[in-house]
Structures are given as C-alpha cells and as structure tokens.
Amino acid sequence: MTENILLIPGPVVISNKVQQALGTGSVSHTSDEFVAVFSSVLKKTRQVFKAGESSQPLVLAGSGTLGWDIAASNLIETGDKVLVLSTGFFSDSFAECLQVHGAHVDKMTAPLGGVVPVSDLRAALTPGGYKVITITHVDTSTGVMNDVKEICKAVKHVSPETLIVVDGVCSVGCEKLEFEAWGIDYALSASQKALGAPPGLSISMLSERAVSVAFSQKSQSCFYTSLKRWIPIMQNYESRKASYFATPAVQLINALNVALDEILEHGLEERIAKHWTTSDWFKNKVTEELGLELVSANARVSAHGLTAIYVKNPPEVISALKNMGIVISGGLHKDIQGEYIRVGHMGESACNDSLQHIQSCFDALKALEL
C-alpha cells in the first residue's frame, strides 16, 4: 500500500519489525512455536496493563469494539445497573452495547471537551446499586482524557462493590494506566493504536473479581465472547500448553508480540512519557503558534495519543494534508462533527523522532495558514 504518513488515531504506523512479523507464513495455532509466542504475548500484555499475576489477560481476534461485548456479556445480566461516564461518541456507543446486553444504563454526560466532575460522580454513586461503572479513558472522538486514577479512588470510596470497567482503546501504551494499583476490574484495548500493532485484535485484562463475576453468571448472551470458554484457553496458552476454542489470528499475534517487545524494551514509562512530550509539543505549537483551539477544554483533560483541533473547513484541511502526503481524520462527535479535525500521534509516529511525522504534520498545517 502507499507510503503516506498515517496520522489518524488508529490504525497507526507500525514499525518495520512489526511489519516483518506480520508478513510471515501461517503456522499451526497449536505448534510449540506459536504457543511460545502467544504465551509471551499474554505475559507482556499483563506488564503493559500494569496488572499482577492474579489478573487475567485476554487476546482475541476481533476489532476493539469486541471488548465492549466481552465486558457486557460477561459482567452484566438483564436489569443490572451500569453508570456510564460519557465523554463522546465512543462512551455513548459503549452504553448502547451495554443496553443490547440488557443493562439498565444511567449516563452522566460531560460537557463537550470536558469530563464529569468527580464530585458529581460521587453523588451519583452514593445511593449504591451500580454493578458496573464504565470510564472511557480517552474518547477518540474528542481527545478528552478522564482521570481514571481519581475516578477509581472515588468509586472505591463511595461504592466499592461496583466493578470498574475502563475502555483503554486509545490509552493503553500512551497514557498512565495502572490496572492493579487502581483496582480496575476490566480494561479493554485494541492492537492498532498505541500498542503499535496492526488492527484485528481485541486485548483486555480482567481482575480476579471480574473473573469470578463472569464465572458465576447465570446466563450468557454470547458464545464467542464467553470468558468461561476463553479463560481456560488463555491460561493454557500462557503456561505453554496448546488449547482450542477458536482459531487465533496467528500472524497478528506474532506482530503484536514484536510490538509489545518494542514497548517494553523502550520501557513502558519512557514510552508513555515520550507520547506526552510529543503530544505537548504538538498541542502547544498548534495553539500558540497557529492560534487554533482544541476540542479538549484544558491540558488536564487532554489525551496524549491524539489532538482534536477546531478548524474552519475540516474536509478542505484533510484534503490539503492528504495532497501533502499526510493522512488525518475528521470529527466524530455529533454536535461538532463538521467543525474539527483529529490528528493521531501514537506508536512509531510519536516515539520515533527520525520519522519527523508530527513535525511534518505541524509544518503542513502551518503552511495552510488556517
């Protein structure tokens, strides 16, 4: 495919090594060779989520969206109450998914570009009764980031029985996320964002408590997402024993293995810090030097894997950048869809300075004299 600079908020540019690991022949999903790779992927996934030995990693063939169904079909039974913190399109879609699985959803919607105040959240949780709360760490539609640590603390204080579910699709690998220390019960991500792998894998983590809820479900709403079926498989693979429920995406997992190596070799903290540096640089340049306004209200709620920027004629800007070889995205929030652009800066584009991707994007935006 062509050699544009891909700066959408996922799929992201993958490294040469990841690409090589992807373009390999098929091997048996039960071969020692693949079992070793999958085992390593599961162990490294635990590290990247900062999860402990008691947590359960899960890597399935599917889009990131599948993670919502995994959460909803295993943690929710008809009528269970769920509190959804909405910061945009993806939080709302997750709410829809929960409803499909029979949840009674109460939604707290943040003002556009902002987050739900933790005091409001505390008040909403105080009467009790919520089985699950969902937090979209970064809503890719707005570039708004929730303070997951703070929210977890509030939930643990006011309603400790509530399961904490974090959508980390646009955060794992580029934002601070401490699955175990913060007491998260289920966090879901996808391969094609800050993890730097190709699209097609749903990657997630369960706490012991979430596993026990999943195993004690009276009814099940899906087969492919069934944790009762998948967890023994994942545990076998992790302990290097081939096992079968559905055929894993062998080459994608091989590519993810290399992508996770690159993150851990760089150092997870360093890699996250690098995403923050890149993001801060770009956001400062865009606001200070170009005088543009961001969708995210302030630095405290701004994501570090993408930047959502108000511009006058988004399709024209996108098309002009495309002509300069840079691919960015349009808006995805119903209230302001035609008013902003989204620039992704995750993985290689954010971390590999020699590529000059973000500099090039800034230069291109500057050249447009917006």
Add this chain to the structure above:
Amino acid sequence: MTENILLIPGPVVISNKVQQALGTGSVSHTSDEFVAVFSSVLKKTRQVFKAGESSQPLVLAGSGTLGWDIAASNLIETGDKVLVLSTGFFSDSFAECLQVHGAHVDKMTAPLGGVVPVSDLRAALTPGGYKVITITHVDTSTGVMNDVKEICKAVKHVSPETLIVVDGVCSVGCEKLEFEAWGIDYALSASQKALGAPPGLSISMLSERAVSVAFSQKSQSCFYTSLKRWIPIMQNYESRKASYFATPAVQLINALNVALDEILEHGLEERIAKHWTTSDWFKNKVTEELGLELVSANARVSAHGLTAIYVKNPPEVISALKNMGIVISGGLHKDIQGEYIRVGHMGESACNDSLQHIQSCFDALKALEL
C-alpha cells in the same frame, strides 16, 4: 516463523503473494485505497460463495467461530426452534452457541463417519415449526461432508419457511457450494482454510430473506455481531464509500483480497476440482497402498479439504511426521479422539503441484510403515 510443511486443516500454507499483501504497513480504514480493496473483497466473496446481487457479503475481524454468533444473534430469538444436523465436534459446538442465544435446539446426530439420512431429515421437518436448520458442510473434526444441495432441496420441499444455515468454514473454496441456486440463507466461513488467507477474518453471506429476518428481530443479543449495524457499513464499503462501525483488520483484508484473486484467476470450478483431485489421490493412496481406514464412511461423504485417518498411535505418528518437517493434526471427536489423525489439503498445498506437499506427506506416512 519456521518452514515446516503445514498440513493441518487450517490455518493453511498461504501463497507468497498473500504473505506479501499481509506484511504491509497500516493504511487508514477510510482511505480510498483501502475502501477500493474492501469493495473488491466483498464483490469477490459473493463470487466465491456463488451468491447473487441480492445477497449480502460480510467480512468481520474475528475467528470463524464468530460466524456462529452472527447467525445465532441475528436469526434466532429466545425459544425459536432450530434443527441441527450433527456430523461431529463443530456441529455440536454450533448447537451450543445457538443454545446460548436462546434457541430451542433439536439435534439429529449422524452415525460416526456418516451423515443423517435425508429421509430422516424430511420426517423431522414435516411437522413444521423449525425456524432454522444448520448444516455443517464439512465437519473438520471428522472429515465428513454433507450433501448440502440434497438437504437444501429437501428443506425447500418439506419446510420452505425454514432458514437454511450452512457452516462452510472447511468447505468454501474447496467444495461445491451454490449459495443462491440452492437457496441457502446464511453461509459462514473463515479466512484460514480453503480461501488461503491468514486466520482472523469471519467471512459470510446472507440471503435477502435472512437480512429481512435480522432487521425485524425484536431483540438483539450482541452488539459486535449486529447485522443492523454492519450491513449498512458493508453496503457502503462495497459501493466505495468509507463507513465506520468498528475498525476492520486492514492488512488481513488486504491479504484476503489477493487470496480471492488467486482463486478467481485459477477459476473457482477448476480450483475446487483440483482440491477434489488432490484429495482423491491422497485418500486412494492411503487406503489402497497403506491399507489404512478413513473416519468418513465412504467417498460420497468424504470431504476434499482434509482426510481423517485411523492410525494406531496418533501422537507417535504426528511426532514422527513433525520430525520429517510435516505438521498434521490429531483427532477432535470425543468418541475416537485418540484413534486418528487429520491431514489438511487446502489452498496452496492442494493446488500448487510444484510444492509436492501432499506427495511428501504420503511418502512420510508410508515411511512409517503403519
């Protein structure tokens, strides 16, 4: 990964061109470039299933198993009656999936190595009331093939209102399947078998009637498999308009595109015929020259993408072949699990004579003096 001859019944050996198409950088899922590829994949999928313009192709990130959930969550509501024709492990697992989605399942189990007689099927359908019948075209656990054409004819005659669902995971690309002419309503397959692509894509086809059932469902049991959400996306992509519900597995679809090209350039009929020739040759040699017995009872019910063979010590045979660089599979049917081996011959290994894969496998088996 290593260069063994991979002869399990999926994943199969992929061609060099497919491998190259897989090992490409990420592109935007909404780029003109990818939209053109996806459009072409959907059109070619229709050709490979022998489906007409009114049929709806569907390509989702996921394992083949996901196709069962697509069928069950869109065509079944709680209490709906489903007749399952079981020819092995995969038919039984599909039945389990249907039950998870609330179906009332009646199962007709074929004798080991055989199929359910069509006369029995007619009798079972006569009282009416079955919303869906499921047929596993080839059950990969036994190598038994159903006569889907004959079964469709019987269903149309006795119970025309019953939706016909065909699991073609181990058949599309290597067995005759005429989606439209036979009046199939939903057929599902996967990328890693006779289609000759890497694992990770669920590929399926819906009739107009199935689409209308899916759209008129009162309740839904899954979000990711929702046809109400996916069909508009697939229709947009096919007509070259980018559209979003969940991020497609860009590189896998690029690889599938090349794999489908290879099938259609070879000629679908010729390609199927070649699988039959390879399969017949192997089965004859194994039974006549080596005096071994097949799990499938006779040629009429024998699949052409794999051969299931009784041997005395399967783990020893598998391990001996592994040492000779040939990877085959063990048994997967509960009653005879430790009594047979499975050799896959799909895609490149069956069609590319210069590879000599099946000859090598036969020679290796012969050398063992079983």
